[in-house]
Amino acid sequence: MGGPGRKGDGAFHRMRPRIPFLAKKMNEHDIAAPLAAALAAKGYASLTSVQEAALAPEARGRDVLVSAQTGSGKTVAFGLAMAGDILAGDTLPDAEQPLALAIAPTRELALQVARELGWLYEQAGARIATCVGGMDYRTERRALERGAHIVVGTPGRLRDHIERGSLDLTALRACVLDEADEMLDLGFREDLEFILGSAPEERRTLMFSATVPPAIEALARDFQRDALRIQAMGEARQHGDIDYRALSVTTRDREHAIFNTLRFYEASRAIIFCKTRANVNHLLARMGNRGFKVVALSGELSQQERSHALQALRDGRARVCIATDVAARGIDLPGLELVIHADLPTNPDTLLHRSGRTGRAGAKGTSVLIVPAAEYKRAQRLLQRAKLVAEWGKAPSADEVQARDDARMLDHPALAEAPGDEAGLAAALLDRFGAERVASAFVRLWREGRPAPEELSENVAPAPAAPRERGEFGPAVWFLLSVGHSGRAEARWLLPKICEAGGITRDAIGAIRVKTDQTFVQIAAPAAPNFGERVELEPGLTMRRIEGEPVFETGPVRDRRPGRHGYLENGETSDAPLRDRKPHRGQPARPAWSEDGPRSEPKPKPARRPALLDPEQVKPAPRAVPDRDAAPEAAAEAPRKARWSAEKKQAHKAAPKTAPRAEGKSAGFKTHGGAARHDRPARGDGAEARPRRAAGFKSHKPAAGGSGKGGDRPFRAGPKPGKR
DSSP, X not given: OOOTTOOOOOOOEEEOOOSOTTOSBGGGSOOOHHHHHHHHHXXXXXXXXXXXXXXXXXGTTSOEEEEOOTTSOHHHHHHHHTHHHHOBTTBOOOOSSOSEEEEOSSHHHHHHHHHHHHHHSTXXXXXXXXXXXXXXXXXXXXXXXXXXXXXXXXXXXHHHHHHHTSOOOTTOOEEEEETHXXXXXXXXXXXXXXXXXXXXXXXXXXXXXXXXXXHXXXXXXXXXXXXXXXEOSOHHHHTTTEEEEEEEEOGGGHHHHHHHHHHHHOOSSEEEEESSHHHHHHHHHHHHHTTOOEEEEOTTSOHHHHHHHHHHHHTTSOOEEEEETTTTTTOOOTTOOXXXXXXXXXXXXXXXXXXXXXXXXXXXXXXXXXXXXXXXXXXXXXXXXTXXXXXXXXXXXXXXXXXXXXXXXXXXXXXXXXXXXXXXXXXXXXXXXXXXXHHHHHHHHHHHTSOOOOOOOSOOOOOOOOOOOOOOOOSEEEEEESOOGGGTOOHHHHHHHHHHHHTOOGGGEEEEEEOSSOEEEEEEGGGGGGGOSEEEEETTEEEEEOSSOOOOOOOOOOXXXXXXOOBOTTSOBOOOBOGGGOSOTTSOOOOOOOTTSOOOOOOOOOOOOOOOOOTTTOOOXXXXXXXXXXXXXXXXXXXXXXXXOHHHHHHHHHSOSSOOOOTTOOTTSOOOSSOOGGGSOOGGGTOOOOOOOOTTOOOOOOBTTBOSSSTTOOOOOSOOOOOO
């Protein structure tokens, strides 16, 4: 009933349970005989409110969306609700395909649901198969092939079986989503849509969730039809059996406070919640070293390790469980008396889920928050949003733990019983050691079997006061003060003056509205006569009574963003702001831009500021140049000599390109033509100066008399040999 091709109508019919918790007897309901016998065998004398609502006449055969907290009996509720869909009289028919499917977010919760449905449908002959991650896939497939009336599993493994063809949902009549909000938080929406889309449309869908956020409502609209919304009793009422305590500690005493809290309450079973796996492993090692019987639950453990940990808690081999929020989601530990929040939860729903592990089925429980000084405000907001009231205090000290141990020892039932077979040994001990030494030995043995309490710091910051919720103010009278924002008036400055002038407390003062030149104050009607018609708070500051309620005028509100155009003529959208809703309304509207429109003249660049003269940064004066005008005759008599003349140019062209090697010259010396420096005539002797060859260029062109390198050897082109 509801797949991807068929959407529900989205209408929720709300119904609240009409009976109090455990109010009506089971024989007043139409419960199948096998299920009624199973409930009686478990000690059920009446049903919880959510179970009553699930069996109401208006809920039979309809899709339901149930919001109820942990510990309200949701598993038995949907087990009873789907009985009418899968039972044929008092027994289950033979079926090759499953008739009912229950989906849970975690392995532990899925196995727990399977156990609950197992004893509930045991006398009806139900075969229940589980499909959870971490278990052997072949074993699950064989169980499905043998035939199962009810299948319980996690979303990922169920989808895997459906895709492989080992799970056939064509005969499915009822589908249950337990802890639906948690499955969406864990990212299973795609898997849920695939599973529900593989089921027949005429099925019945039952969704159970602790909270109903918008995502759950959207999922219900897509896969439910004409769903009945069942809302269990309020959270505060459901957690009425839980005592909330907030312990203020220093940061370095956080772990010691946890140890002393466990020793102070000495609960038979306790659970400690941490935010991360690393915190779980750290606390597990510290507590194990101190002698606590402790196990851990986290996502890094295998399914076998998690099962062993839960079994150790159930049979008493362990008394404390350290877990993360996801790993402990939905697990049921009978007799859990204490919940400790080593790390504060992130939201009120998580706080309620954690605390819901205790105080189940009418039993009493305690939920303790360990709050360092830096997290006081956060803890207050968390409790306020969860609508819970906690008792603030300090963590138990070592002396308080010791005193509680002594009281438990004195009240031990063994001391109240008459001596039995041990009377002879007791008499021998008294005769040999005396009563005082025997009693001292008993006390030492009693204390040695328990972890020693820890010493805590004494300089703990005082616990914050609980936030006070102020209700409606009631009848009031308005007064006008002759000062406002222009006179630097503030509510915190006016409040003590008003209280002093009228002899009232701040509880008798309501709203304070500070305006530009005046202030309006609301005074409770019983305290208004204390001010009369007019009173002077201080020289120049008066407070007078006004009739009726003032009207507070508000100035024009500027749009946070300009309006947007709709669609243009060509069908496209435009993001340009509307002309009449410009952000700056006081300025004239600028003309629209066009290709042929006039262009504005460029703005002149601002004049450059003159640099400040720094004596150290002033450049030195330039070098003095001789003044030619001072001796014009000398300049005329000495004409400027040309650097290169035409005669020298002709001589340069006529000169041979290379000169013969000088005699006596070693072959290892390179010469670029001409004789050695000591063989050349001086320029002043009348010899013609030979122009220099440009530096950096070597000519490899052979001359008439041979090559420029190596005498008469022929020139050979090619790469130069590399160095060895």
